[in-house]
Amino acid sequence: MATQRTTAGGADAATVIDTADRSELKLVIEENVQAVIFTPPALPGWFDEVAHSVETGDFQIARTVLPNANYQEIERTLELRISTGVLSAEVRECLKQDMMALVDDLRGIYGVSRFMLRCFTEAPTHDCGYHVDTVPPAAPTCGLLRVYNGQGTEYADPRNVTSMLEFYRYLAHRERLVRERREMQRAGHSSAALDLEIDALDKERAFLTRPREVNIAPAGAIIAFKHVDIRQHWANHPKSQAWIHCSPMSGKARLVVNLTAPGWARSDRRQATRGISH
Numbered sequence: 471m472a473t474q475r476t477t478a479g480g481a482d483a484a485t486v487i488d489t490a491d492r493s494e495l496k497l498v499i500e501e502n503v504q505a506v507i508f509t510p511p512a513l514p515g516w517f518d519e520v521a522h523s524v525e526t527g528d529f530q531i532a533r534t535v536l537p538n539a540n541y542q543e544i545e546r547t548l549e550l551r552i553s554t555g556v557l558s559a560e561v562r563e564c565l566k567q568d569m570m571a572l573v574d575d576l577r578g579i580y581g582v583s584r585f586m587l588r589c590f591t592e593a594p595t596h597d598c599g600y601h602v603d604t605v606p607p608a609a610p611t612c613g614l615l616r617v618y619n620g621q622g623t624e625y626a627d628p629r630n631v632t633s634m635l636e637f638y639r640y641l642a643h644r645e646r647l648v649r650e651r652r653e654m655q656r657a658g659h660s661s662a663a664l665d666l667e668i669d670a671l672d673k674e675r676a677f678l679t680r681p682r683e684v685n686i687a688p689a690g691a692i693i694a695f696k697h698v699d700i701r702q703h704w705a706n707h708p709k710s711q712a713w714i715h716c717s718p719m720s721g722k723a724r725l726v727v728n729l730t731a732p733g734w735a736r737s738d739r740r741q742a743t744r745g746i747s748h
Contacts, residue, residue: 473487473488473489482708482709482710483502483709483710484502484503484504484628484708484709484710485502485503485628485710486503486504486505486506486507486625486627486628486713487503487506487507488507488509489506489507489508489509490508490509490510490511491508492508492510492692494506494508495508495575495579495614495694496578496579496694497694498579498612498694498695498696499579499580499612501710502710503696503710504628504695504696504709504710504711504712505625505693505694505696505713506693506694506695507687507691507692507693508691508692508693508694509687509688509690509691510691513690514564516560516561516564516565517618517619517690519557519561520557520561520565520618520619520725521618521619521620523556524591524618524619524620524722524723524724524725525619525620525722525723527723528556529556529591530553530591530723531552531589531591531725533588533590533592534551534587534588534589534590535586535587535588536585536586536587536588537586537732538584538585538586538732538733539584539585540585541573541577541583541585544570544573544587545566545570547587548566548569548570549566551589552565552566565618569589569727572614572616572692572727572729573585573587573729575692575694576613576614576729576731579694580610580612580731582610582731582734584732584733585729585730585731585732586730586731586732587727587728587729588727588728588729589725589726589727589728590725590726591723591724591725591726592723592724592726593721593723593724594620594717594719594720594721594724596665596668596720598717599640599641599644599668599671599716599719600624600626600637600640600641600672600675600677600714600715600716601641601714601716602637602641602697602698602703602712602713602714602715603695603697603698603712603713603728603730604697604698604700605697605698605699605700605730605731605732606700606732606733607699607700607701608699608733608734609730609731609732609733609734610730610731610733611696611697611698611699611711612694612697612730613694613695613697613728613729613730613731614692614693614694614695614727614728614729614730615692615693615695615726615727615728615729616692616693616726616727617689617691617725617726617727618689618690618724618725618726618727619689619724619725620689620718620721620722620724621686621718621721621724622687622688622691622718623686623687623693623715623716623718624684624685624715624716624717625686625687625713625715626677626678626685626714626715627683628709628710630678630679630680630683631677631678631679631709631714632676632677632678632679633706633709634705634706634707634708634709634712635706636676637677637714638705638706639676639677640671640675640676640677642704643671644668644671644672647671648668650664651664651665651668677714687715689724693713695713695715696710696711696713697712697713697730698711698712699711
């Protein structure tokens with residue numbers, strides 16, 4: 471049974487749904503649903519081999535972006551990227567099919583036929599704090615995320631967010647500090663003072679009513695969540711239009727897959743809008 475965490479009613483209502491039913495990922499298209507977090511009751515055993523190989527550095531996928539690919543193009547790319555000789559043949563096939571199942575999930579939600587895929591194995595860094603993901607103008611706004619190992623993804627309960635305006639103030643401040651830190655590091659100067667300022671900003675979390683409250687979508691979960699239309703980024707839009715989240719800032723390498731749709735085909739839009747209530 472799904473569990474919902476909902477803000478107060480009205481124009482700024484937003485809901486995060488926790489579920490053990492994968493078919494409920496499609497609820498993300500509803501107007502006030504910010505995210506649906508599907509956590510399987512148990513993960514298949516092959517996840518352990520993938521996690522070990524990723525965390526030891528034996529299995530790596532260089533950052534890969536397919537901006538506008540069909541099902542077959544994604545399948546061919548994964549066949550090349552999921553290297554042989556590291557994972558067992560059975561686990562390799564299970565991982566590839568699991569990633570392709572995410573494509574099936576998004577196709578089932580929207581009826582889309584083309585996709586934007588991002589996947590990689592990387593260790594967390596301190597560069598990216600709480601943020602929202604974006605999509606191109608007028609593109610479908612829902613995407614999927616699966617992290618296969620390591621620490622889960624932190625996110626802000628919409629009931630705890632003061633406003634999107636306050637969140638974007640935090641984000642703009644943090645991004646400016648990170649840019650300044652990179653410039654200092656490129657110039658060979660110490661960034662210790664900026665490190666402390668960024669840490670303080672992250673601990674303060676002024677966009678949250680209860681800054682110490684942390685929510686985590688565990689590794690292995692599949693998250694369907696709202697991406698904000700790039701034209702609305704930085705605007706004081708309703709909370710339901712974007713999921714505020716944060717990757718871990720330390721730890722071992724993780725395997726991450728993010729999937730969206732780059733745009734609509736006319737037939738895709740007709741199919742996707744059937745039966746959607748507003």
